[in-house]
Amino acid sequence: MSNITVCARFRPLSSRERRDYGDSICIQRIDDETFSLKDEKEGDFKFTFDRVFYETSEQVDVYTFLARPIVRDAMKGINGTIITYGQTGAGKTYSMEGVNILDCDEQKKGLLSRVIDGFFEDISSSGESIKYTIKLSMVEIYMGKVRDLFDLSKDNIQIKESKSEGILLYGVTKIPLLDPAEALQKLSHGLDNRAVGETQMNMGSSRSHSLYIFTIQQEMNKDIRGKYGKLILVDLAGSEKLEKTGAEGRAFEEAKTINKSLSALGNVVCALTCGPTGRGNHIPYRDSKLTRILQDALGGNSRTALLCCCSPSPSNAAETLSTLRFGARAKHIKASPNIESNEDKHAKVLIAPSPTEDDSRDRTLDKVRVQLHAEEVNWLQELSIVQTTLSHPNPAEDSDSDSEGVMICTIVSARHAMEELATGVEQLKHSTKELRRTIEVAERLVAHENAVNAAQHVCFLEKMLNRLMRLVAWFGP
Numbered sequence: 001m002s003n004i005t006v007c008a009r010f011r012p013l014s015s016r017e018r019r020d021y022g023d024s025i026c027i028q029r030i031d032d033e034t035f036s037l038k039d040e041k042e043g044d045f046k047f048t049f050d051r052v053f054y055e056t057s058e059q060v061d062v063y064t065f066l067a068r069p070i071v072r073d074a075m076k077g078i079n080g081t082i083i084t085y086g087q088t089g090a091g092k093t094y095s096m097e098g099v100n101i102l103d104c105d106e107q108k109k110g111l112l113s114r115v116i117d118g119f120f121e122d123i124s125s126s127g128e129s130i131k132y133t134i135k136l137s138m139v140e141i142y143m144g145k146v147r148d149l150f151d152l153s154k155d156n157i158q159i160k161e162s163k164s165e166g167i168l169l170y171g172v173t174k175i176p177l178l179d180p181a182e183a184l185q186k187l188s189h190g191l192d193n194r195a196v197g198e199t200q201m202n203m204g205s206s207r208s209h210s211l212y213i214f215t216i217q218q219e220m221n222k223d224i225r226g227k228y229g230k231l232i233l234v235d236l237a238g239s240e241k242l243e244k245t246g247a248e249g250r251a252f253e254e255a256k257t258i259n260k261s262l263s264a265l266g267n268v269v270c271a272l273t274c275g276p277t278g279r280g281n282h283i284p285y286r287d288s289k290l291t292r293i294l295q296d297a298l299g300g301n302s303r304t305a306l307l308c309c310c311s312p313s314p315s316n317a318a319e320t321l322s323t324l325r326f327g328a329r330a331k332h333i334k335a336s337p338n339i340e341s342n343e344d345k346h347a348k349v350l351i352a353p354s355p356t357e358d359d360s361r362d363r364t365l366d367k368v369r370v371q372l373h374a375e376e377v378n379w380l381q382e383l384s385i386v387q388t389t390l391s392h393p394n395p396a397e398d399s400d401s402d403s404e405g406v407m408i409c410t411i412v413s414a415r416h417a418m419e420e421l422a423t424g425v426e427q428l429k430h431s432t433k434e435l436r437r438t439i440e441v442a443e444r445l446v447a448h449e450n451a452v453n454a455a456q457h458v459c460f461l462e463k464m465l466n467r468l469m470r471l472v473a474w475f476g477p
């Protein structure tokens, strides 16, 4: 069993960072694997990863180190996953796509184009004896729903688990790729359908998590059974601090779901790395679509690589620290991709989740669901996840993932949870303001002829207002 590959990448300072904070940076290179980070509030930290790509690193360096070995293995029937993670504007999409998928000079081509080139290179060097079929699906998880980027009418794709294929997207479009040029055209078509918006932190901010799923089917001559590999590239949406991105209206709703699913991802990584091994440790994959789709990748049956994208600016040091802590924690995930499972479709053993604290939490929530409003149940659910994370750092699995690991894990989760709660509080305040305005209008109505009806209206709205105020009070000032 090996650990997943974790790398850090620092993009160059943006013109805005230079304008507002000058040329200073918060990291100092030690070597290709190690650097130190200085955060004004929290102090100095040293991090070591499998590889660190500094500001002058090239796209090809990232591909060669992080992706090429996984592409080769996918061609041999070993599943792979490559995830870009980090703060908004940190360079996840740049690393994945490059500047423009169709019109990009060689130097700036991102992982997607290079992965496709890698597949076709391997096919042309494999000789005549093996025939390969490569197919591509593209989906995004937007506002909690999985959308097919090749067919927008499929806007709520269901996630299923099958004995033969593991986690799969039911009915998703799969487009065969015949050569690299045609594959890029298809990719570009799918990319045009993605949800992208402008925030104060990033002109072309991804407002959804994008997943590029390549399946590679081998057909051997004669009676030999071919292998089947799957490679998933995941360009996550970035975590956001609302006061920095200035998200409002729809962007605000998007930020809320983005932060929530990243929080679920953090909880899964924590459960995988902080808890006891064995059946007693329930992993909350089902808490979000993102973690459910990534269940195979995170659960071990995949070669997985994580690229932690960061800004080097002191103004973003806190977010960079949070991203790096997530990477350091994820490094403890063990992976043992199983080639046999892809050869013998029926040999796969699926691990049934065992009843745990999370299950009993779900049962309790089901009971109160009938008495409370949906929104209140959601809040309770979120609170109980946060509380579990904060109050039950489980005993460590081995000596190097002990108290320090649990602490990092708790800090990462708490940070995501706080961002999520802050978003929620903002929303409650906003709703409270709206309600006050509506009540004023309704009160004016009372003064006129429709007094009885309007009074009832006011009474109902006041009840709602009280409920919102109670919730606001719950989360503090």
Ligand SMILES: Nc1ncnc2c1ncn2[C@@H]1O[C@H](COP(=O)(O)OP(=O)(O)OP(=O)(O)O)[C@@H](O)[C@H]1O
Binding pocket: 010, 011, 012, 014, 086, 087, 088, 089, 090, 091, 092, 093, 094, 095, 202, 204, 205, 206, 207, 236, 237, 238, 239, 309
């Ligand atoms: N390594 C790099 N070299 C040069 N420019 C970069 C690099 N990384 C990112 N950039 C630039 O920084 C900006 C933000 O990058 P990008 O869109 O990739 O961020 P992101 O992490 O995907 O953010 P979001 O979560 O909002 O989608 C873009 O203009 C991009 O071209």
Ligand SMILES: [Mg+2]
Binding pocket: 092, 093, 094, 204, 205, 206, 235, 236, 237, 238
């Ligand atoms: Mg992006």
